[in-house]
Amino acid sequence: MNKTFRKYFLFGIIILSIYLLIRMLDSAQMIFTFPLSKPSDIPTYMGYLYLLHDVGIHNVVPYWFNGSMILFLQYPPGFFYFALPLYLLTGSVEFASYIMIPLFYLIILVAFLIFAKKEKIPPIKLILVYLLLFANPIAIGNFVRLGRVVELFGWVWMIILFLLFFYYLDKNLDKYFFIIFIPSYSLLLLSHPAIITIFHISFIFGSFFFLTDSRSKIFLFGSTIICLLLTSFWWVPFITAFAQESSVLDVPVTLEFLRFDKLTYLLTNIASILISLTLFVSFYFFWRSKNKDKRLLYFFLPVLLLNFLVLTRLVIFIPFLNSVFPDVFNIFFIFFSMLFFVKIPFPLLSKKINNLLKITLILIPILFVCFSLVYTPFFVQHTELEEEVIDLLPEVEGKYLILRSSSSTSHPPLYYVYAMIYNNLSTPAGSPTSGVITNEYRLSFFILEQYLVDQDCENFINRLEELDVTSVIVFYEEDCEFLENCGMKLKVDKQNTCLYIRN
Numbered sequence: 001m002n003k004t005f006r007k008y009f010l011f012g013i014i015i016l017s018i019y020l021l022i023r024m025l026d027s028a029q030m031i032f033t034f035p036l037s038k039p040s041d042i043p044t045y046m047g048y049l050y051l052l053h054d055v056g057i058h059n060v061v062p063y064w065f066n067g068s069m070i071l072f073l074q075y076p077p078g079f080f081y082f083a084l085p086l087y088l089l090t091g092s093v094e095f096a097s098y099i100m101i102p103l104f105y106l107i108i109l110v111a112f113l114i115f116a117k118k119e120k121i122p123p124i125k126l127i128l129v130y131l132l133l134f135a136n137p138i139a140i141g142n143f144v145r146l147g148r149v150v151e152l153f154g155w156v157w158m159i160i161l162f163l164l165f166f167y168y169l170d171k172n173l174d175k176y177f178f179i180i181f182i183p184s185y186s187l188l189l190l191s192h193p194a195i196i197t198i199f200h201i202s203f204i205f206g207s208f209f210f211l212t213d214s215r216s217k218i219f220l221f222g223s224t225i226i227c228l229l230l231t232s233f234w235w236v237p238f239i240t241a242f243a244q245e246s247s248v249l250d251v252p253v254t255l256e257f258l259r260f261d262k263l264t265y266l267l268t269n270i271a272s273i274l275i276s277l278t279l280f281v282s283f284y285f286f287w288r289s290k291n292k293d294k295r296l297l298y299f300f301l302p303v304l305l306l307n308f309l310v311l312t313r314l315v316i317f318i319p320f321l322n323s324v325f326p327d328v329f330n331i332f333f334i335f336f337s338m339l340f341f342v343k344i345p346f347p348l349l350s351k352k353i354n355n356l357l358k359i360t361l362i363l364i365p366i367l368f369v370c371f372s373l374v375y376t377p378f379f380v381q382h383t384e385l386e387e388e389v390i391d392l393l394p395e396v397e398g399k400y401l402i403l404r405s406s407s408s409t410s411h412p413p414l415y416y417v418y419a420m421i422y423n424n425l426s427t428p429a430g431s432p433t434s435g436v437i438t439n440e441y442r443l444s445f446f447i448l449e450q451y452l453v454d455q456d457c458e459n460f461i462n463r464l465e466e467l468d469v470t471s472v473i474v475f476y477e478e479d480c481e482f483l484e485n486c487g488m489k490l491k492v493d494k495q496n497t498c499l500y501i502r503n
Helices: 003-031 042-054 078-090 093-098 100-119 123-134 137-145 149-167 175-189 193-201 204-211 214-230 232-244 263-289 294-311 326-342 351-375 384-395 412-423 439-453 457-466 477-485
Strands: 400-403 471-474 489-493 498-501
Touching (some): 003 100, 003 137, 042 093, 078 093, 078 100, 078 175, 093 100, 100 123, 100 137, 100 149, 123 137, 123 326, 123 351, 137 149, 137 326, 137 351, 149 175, 149 193, 149 326, 175 193, 175 214, 193 204, 193 326, 204 214, 204 294, 214 232, 263 294, 294 326, 384 412, 384 489, 400 412, 400 439, 439 457, 471 477, 477 489, 477 498
Parallel strands (some): 400 471
Antiparallel strands (some): 471 498, 489 498
């Protein structure tokens, strides 16, 4: 790489590295302060990690949903087994869950640097690409702020596999390929539903398989069988349960690609269109620099077709793919755009394109940081409201519910995780990741809150009895008065909250 481009790459690396470090340190507050604000995904994962140790895989969870939930029957357990040793060592679900974020970031960085060495790519180039992929506003928002560490766990192994496939595309498969492939693919199969889906339906694994020689096909097929056998302890019960009851795989269809009614959806759609176009452009220049090699076209054709489906929004009509959220597609396409980018020899580009690239290398890191600062909030500390609820939890009798949170800093499902871990409390509600309970059961809680809004004592108390609820925590003063008027007994009354017991 010439010295002119080096300084532009260094500029982006410095800006994005500093910002990523700031966001990592900010999110590290969750180690000492259990996150209770919405949105936040990592508290639920903390709960699942706790449950893996407390009740074990495929056992009934007594704390949530009145015992109707079986742990990991519907959700892959890979991340939680990966984090379990650290949890056992430290005794802290907060530390064991959070520390996986920088750890996975580090593993991916090492994979990128090894790939750079093998492919003779300047490390500075690959480091910037790595930061553009994992320090962009989408990645910061999803992985660092929301703590979608299970999804990040899936990305680790999918990226390693794609880099492995790309490196061995024009080479004979050797023992080192299989030493990396077998554990990586096995862990991917136990990672995250969306990542498992997009990996297999993108079919790049299939395109790699068909481009290998006959001997390699046999070994690759045999290795895949080994991976399936190693992970069968999870997917066999999952498939069996699905065959018996189709609602087990109740995957929602996401239509965010068609929504423009909120700024969030508008920005997501704009980002998706720009990323998809960038993928096509970067592939063209990469492919042209390789003399339009047909093998490369065949290898990446599944990714290009998937990109076309997302760009045209036809993806919403394809089963399973239409359950994958836009951010997953966006990160997937950014990865391949960056992969093509680093393989383009700059001297082959025209002077105008090189000048445009220099401007882009300055603007993109600055825009990434600005967008992230504006649209991605920092960690939210507990307010007086959260501290009051935490103080109320030891006073709870029997099963409990928290109804009608009045604060943007407070999210009842996250209290259910906290109370399970620190107070050993049970509730007919809970904090599911996906598909744990039926829509009918979920609707029962909306009905209960509607009775509260309508001040309907008779139906409210009857529903509490059906759910076997003894304690109720509410946040509004008028709700406290309503519970008292319904004949419930005041246990604790605080400035912002109250706890009532059903007689």
